[in-house]
Amino acid sequence: MEAAVGHTIAERFERQATYCGAMGAPVCAHLLSSAALDYARGGVVREFFAAHKEMETLSRAGIRFLAALHTCALDGSAPALAAHLPSCGGDGDAPAAWTAARAFLLENLQRVARLYNRTPQTNEPARSMPLLVGLLAAVQASPLPVRLFEIGASGGLNTRLDCYRYEGGTWSWGDPRSALVLRNRERGGRPLSLGAPLHIAERAACDLHPLDITKDADRRYLRSFIWADQSERLKRLADACEAASNVPLSIEKADAIEWLGERFRPREGALTVLMHSAMTYYLTPAQRAALRERIGRNAERARARAPMAWLRFEEEAGGMATRLTRWPGAIEGVVARSDGHAQGIEWLAP
Ligand SMILES: C[S@@+](CC[C@H](N)C(=O)[O-])C[C@H]1O[C@@H](n2cnc3c(N)ncnc32)[C@H](O)[C@@H]1O
Structure with missing residues (x-):
């Protein structure tokens, strides 16, 4: 599972990426490890959290980040990302999914932040x-x-x-x-x-x-x-x-x-x-x-x-x-x- 609040976002994303990889979710694993690297290098993911400081202390950071992007792919507002996500009928090309996710994030920081703030919820x-x-x-x-x-x-x-x-x-x-x-x-x-x-x-x-x-x-x-x-x-x-x-x-x-x-x-x-x-x-x-x-x-x-x-x-x-x-x-x-x-x-x- 993800590293606890208190670790950096990069560490938490990386830990969740390892978990996704072990659970047979390679695209999600790649999205998170790429986002972790981007954060560590001061890229758009760092900018995303810098603009919304309070979000860094929310639990289950990786799950929130994935779900925010997934929402936009599922509802048709991020078609370039959807084209690579298996859940949307995409080709499962993980590096291409990250390229599309990063570009989408750059253009939609506010919307992704609103989605990131939702309470994680599943029903299995x-x-x-x-x-x-x-x-x-x-x-x-x-x-x-x-x-x-x-x-x-x-x-x-x-x-x-x-x-x-x-x-x-x-x-x-x-x-x-x-x-x-x-x-x-x-x-x-x-x-x-x-x-x-x-x-x-x-x-x-x-x-x-x-x-x-x-x-x-x-x-x-x-x-x-x-x-x-x-x-x-x-x-x-x-x-x-x-x-x-x-x-x-x-x-x-x-x-x-x-x-x-x-x-x-x-x-x-x-x-x-x-x-x-x-x-x-x-x-x-x-x-x-x-x-x-x-x-x-x-x-x-x-x-x-x-x-x-x-x-x-x-x-x-x-x-x-x-x-x-x-x-x-x-x-x-x-x-x-x-x-x-x-x-x-x-x-x-x-
Ligand atoms: C991981 S989900 C499991 C949902 C469902 N039982 C299942 O197995 O799919 C945990 C659920 O417990 C709810 N929950 C957590 N603490 C609660 C509390 N104190 N009272 C009522 N519900 C709570 C959450 O909102 C969430 O819907």
Whole structure:
């Protein structure tokens, strides 16, 4: 990942470039390492930050820079850059992409700065696969209608995980007509509980910066933060937005801890599930403790006829684990291990 705020922009860009390169995004890697060199030599990138001093202290500098340029390529205002970005149907010529990006930056410093200031935001629907399997495991143990609450939901693509089609090596689940078919790579056999009767009777979600995936502007926002090399991921996002648009969901703008309150208190005749993915990284230690405290307080009220589950896809020991805890009984297990975007999943028995 990118070097922390406090390092120079050149160092932060260079670190993010190395990460992009390792993650199979050579055009983004080249854009960032060229921008780092340009900054170090006092070129247009240095000028860009000199004119907007406050931007140097914003986190995720490389991601912001790439997304600002990507927005202009995607919306047609930087056609010379788009001609070299795979996401825009371009030829993937990385040096030519940098030449075009540099020229565009020279002419559009103010616009790129405005875009740079946006809060980085992603919503990865591929995470729905391990989350769905975890949810099915919870329903298998407590076959009741589900009340699903997601915190840090972004555009709510994973909150609508039941509207996608899933096709594993030896199994499938969901509507074959769904606009999104997920075929994440798997190992470790076949997930369990696929036959559990999932019915989501109630769903609610919050985010500090909620996005409405039925709106073009919010879809474009999410697209822009996907690296321009990742055409497959862009298609997955477009397909997920199309499928999810059929499931109404209003995502409240709220801090997760404040929003939860007593909201997910177990209720008779339903399985109450709290879910989150790739979000606890953004919480302070005090917020994490408050989240656990909320969960513990609600879990004390769980009964056989009012069960509760906590399903999360979060970082553990250098990778991501999908972990499920069920109450009553505080029965806990790991459903799957994977990379950050759940592209390669190892199934475990929860
Ligand atoms: C990396 S994104 C993950 C989004 C989504 N869960 C997914 O897996 O695709 C993290 C999300 O958490 C949200 N977030 C961070 N801190 C939050 C908080 N205290 N309360 C609510 N949402 C928060 C961010 O706005 C962002 O949308």
